[in-house]
Amino acid sequence: MxxxxxxxxxxGLGIAGLVLGIISIPFGIMGCTFMLALVMGxxxxxxxxxxxxxxxxxxxxxxxxxxxxIISILGTSFAxxxxxxxxxxxxxxxxxxxxxxxxxxxxxxxxxxxxxxxFEEGFREEYEEDIDLDFDELENNLDRLERDLENMGxxxxxxxxxxxxxxxxxxxxxxxxxxxxxFVDELSDTVEIN
Amino acid sequence: MRNLYxxxxxxxxxxxxxxxxxxIILIFVYSAIFSxxxxxxxxxxxxxxxSGSYSMxxxxxxxxxxxxxxxxxxxxxYNPFSIRIFMxxxxxxxxxIFFLLYNRNPMHSDIRYIIIPDIAISTVLFxxxxxPFWREMLFIRW
Numbered sequence: 001m002x003x004x005x006x007x008x009x010x011x012g013l014g015i016a017g018l019v020l021g022i023i024s025i026p027f028g029i030m031g032c033t034f035m036l037a038l039v040m041g042x043x044x045x046x047x048x049x050x051x052x053x054x055x056x057x058x059x060x061x062x063x064x065x066x067x068x069x070i071i072s073i074l075g076t077s078f079a080x081x082x083x084x085x086x087x088x089x090x091x092x093x094x095x096x097x098x099x100x101x102x103x104x105x106x107x108x109x110x111x112x113x114x115x116x117x118x119f120e121e122g123f124r125e126e127y128e129e130d131i132d133l134d135f136d137e138l139e140n141n142l143d144r145l146e147r148d149l150e151n152m153g154x155x156x157x158x159x160x161x162x163x164x165x166x167x168x169x170x171x172x173x174x175x176x177x178x179x180x181x182x183f184v185d186e187l188s189d190t191v192e193i194n
Numbered sequence: 195m196r197n198l199y200x201x202x203x204x205x206x207x208x209x210x211x212x213x214x215x216x217x218i219i220l221i222f223v224y225s226a227i228f229s230x231x232x233x234x235x236x237x238x239x240x241x242x243x244x245s246g247s248y249s250m251x252x253x254x255x256x257x258x259x260x261x262x263x264x265x266x267x268x269x270x271x272y273n274p275f276s277i278r279i280f281m282x283x284x285x286x287x288x289x290x291i292f293f294l295l296y297n298r299n300p301m302h303s304d305i306r307y308i309i310i311p312d313i314a315i316s317t318v319l320f321x322x323x324x325x326p327f328w329r330e331m332l333f334i335r336w
Contacts, residue, residue, distance in 0.1 A: 015206050019213045026282075026320065029327045031241035031249025064206055081331055082241070089245035
């Protein structure tokens with residue numbers, strides 16, 4: 001055991017711990033800076049504890065180091081209270097959003113059912129026959145159509161790569177005209193049926 | 195040089211005072227560098243990051259910056275307690291400088307007669323100036 005008296009053993013660490021502890025108190029009490037205070041407080045406790053053990057080993061005075069330890073613990077406690085408060089607030093907010101989402105999902109299902117019923121009713125009124133609607137299949141078909149359109153876009157881009165702007169405009173115009181013609185024909189057929 | 199050492203670093207109390215005074219000056223420099231218009235503060239509100247909601251200290255950095263630019267009404271609009279908290283740090287800075295100079299020759303005075311009033315004054319100032327914050331913290335509704 002080393003009983004030699006070194007009056008400044010652990011003092012440097014004690015001073016650092018005390019400064020960190022003092023700063024952590026006002027920072028820990030404010031909601032915006034408590035994380036900073038938590039880090040400073042924990043660092044203050046660690047430094048003070050190491051300083052205390054050094055001072056004890058060298059039989060040096062420990063008054064300042066104990067004060068540093070107490071103040072750092074106080075600052076850390078303030079920061080921990082704030083952290084707990086903040087976390088509980090975030091859990092409350094999460095829970096309220098979860099409830100809102102569940103309510104919305106419930107309403108969304110209701111909306112979907114109402115829409116489906118109204119659509120079938122409207123179809124029956126209009127065409128005087130029942131319709132067997134499969135919305136999942138409809139959704140799948142729409143997804144497929146979207147993918148096809150994307151692929152087509154890539155093909156068009158490749159095909160148009162080496163064409164002049166004038167040629168691009170001519171081909172696009174022709175394709176659009178054809179598509180519009182087809183659309184008008186389809187529309188005329190539908191009107192004739194009705 | 196020897197005088198400077200005597201004033202600022204001769205004993206633990208002087209060292210602590212010097213570091214705290216330096217830290218307060220750093221807070222003021224931080225407030226002066228970053229501006230509320232650009233809102234380019236590197237330290238963000240921990241409470242807002244965790245809970246997503248505003249706390250009593252929201253807008254304090256912007257308030258401090260406004261005070262540094264002598265725009266006191268603007269400071270109050272960012273945070274109603276900004277002037278109060280700024281005053282605490284300003285008084286603390288003066289106190290640190292005062293005690294540093296008062297305690298220039300620590301060998302000639304009993305340090306306890308300086309430390310005890312310093313602790314008492316600082317504690318009272320902290321309780322008074324941070325009253326809304328500790329009151330809010332102690333009466334938090336869980």
